[in-house]
Amino acid sequence: MKIALITGASSGLGREFARQIPKLYRKLDEIWLAARSTDKLKELAKELPLPVRIFDGDLTRDYIYDRIKKELERQSADIRMLVNAAGYGAIGDATDIDVPAQAGMIDLNCRALTKMTLLCIPYMSKGSRIIQMASAAAFAPQPGFAVYAATKSYVYSFARGMGGELKSKGIITTAVCPGPVDTAFFERAGNTGNSMKWKFMSGPVEVVHKALADAANRRETSVYGAAMKAARIAARLLPDRLVIRLMRADSKKQNKGDERIR
Numbered sequence: 001m002k003i004a005l006i007t008g009a010s011s012g013l014g015r016e017f018a019r020q021i022p023k024l025y026r027k028l029d030e031i032w033l034a035a036r037s038t039d040k041l042k043e044l045a046k047e048l049p050l051p052v053r054i055f056d057g058d059l060t061r062d063y064i065y066d067r068i069k070k071e072l073e074r075q076s077a078d079i080r081m082l083v084n085a086a087g088y089g090a091i092g093d094a095t096d097i098d099v100p101a102q103a104g105m106i107d108l109n110c111r112a113l114t115k116m117t118l119l120c121i122p123y124m125s126k127g128s129r130i131i132q133m134a135s136a137a138a139f140a141p142q143p144g145f146a147v148y149a150a151t152k153s154y155v156y157s158f159a160r161g162m163g164g165e166l167k168s169k170g171i172i173t174t175a176v177c178p179g180p181v182d183t184a185f186f187e188r189a190g191n192t193g194n195s196m197k198w199k200f201m202s203g204p205v206e207v208v209h210k211a212l213a214d215a216a217n218r219r220e221t222s223v224y225g226a227a228m229k230a231a232r233i234a235a236r237l238l239p240d241r242l243v244i245r246l247m248r249a250d251s252k253k254q255n256k257g258d259e260r261i262r
């Protein structure tokens, strides 16, 4: 059975991947969706043109991986596309955000993504794709978003490194690095206030469209929009301490905006 497996499918970018993948990958038999919100996954299933299997559960816990593995075995699944989109961020200085929220970010963004990838690889074959949702936050350390940016650097590095290992198996990995995207992400992350982040907000439809096109074209990274491409080049060319100073200035502007909103 040929399947696509998408985590974080109940909302935002994951949901958009679920909508666009069947249009591009026409030989899929089923689409498998994972996230905690059962109702939202069921709603999404109604609009998809393929049979859907729902794995509702917390990806920071072990039971959901056991369920997925059992089903992969039972169906002799061939995963043609894995999208790891479950993730969250928390805006603010690391000392101002509660510790469980920050540890949870590392658990979900890094540990869960790694576990899911390693679980799925034995069920993938030549031509299968892995899409890892990193972020433009991976390009440089970010004061005011420090833990999140560090988790996304991990995702980027893991995707590129493991992508290098998987090439010989014909499995293509794409690290997707968008700037801010208009999803529920910022409801959980907190307000971007006055931050320049707002100015570069893009939509999930075009970010996902580009990510799928880049994966189809065997690209190792997918960066949507001229502004984020420029940010990536700037982060490579400028000294780290200058980038960090600029980011700090922006995060202070953001905090001022937040104070005004409060």
Ligand SMILES: NC(=O)c1ccc[n+]([C@@H]2O[C@H](COP(=O)([O-])OP(=O)(O)OC[C@H]3O[C@@H](n4cnc5c(N)ncnc54)[C@H](OP(=O)(O)O)[C@@H]3O)[C@@H](O)[C@H]2O)c1
Pocket: 007, 008, 009, 010, 011, 012, 013, 014, 034, 035, 036, 037, 038, 040, 057, 058, 059, 060, 084, 085, 086, 087, 088, 089, 108, 133, 134, 135, 136, 177, 178, 179, 180, 181, 182, 183, 184, 185, 186, 188
């Ligand atoms: N939006 C942006 O600006 C942006 C920019 C760059 C990168 N990204 C990355 O893109 C990915 C998707 O973000 P998004 O913008 O689509 O955010 P979103 O709309 O908030 O979606 C996040 C998804 O993750 C799932 N999720 C959260 N905690 C989970 C858990 N413990 N177990 C299982 N699923 C969990 C959520 O589903 P449930 O709540 O139902 O579990 C939801 O489906 C994330 O990795 C994010 O870091 C986002």
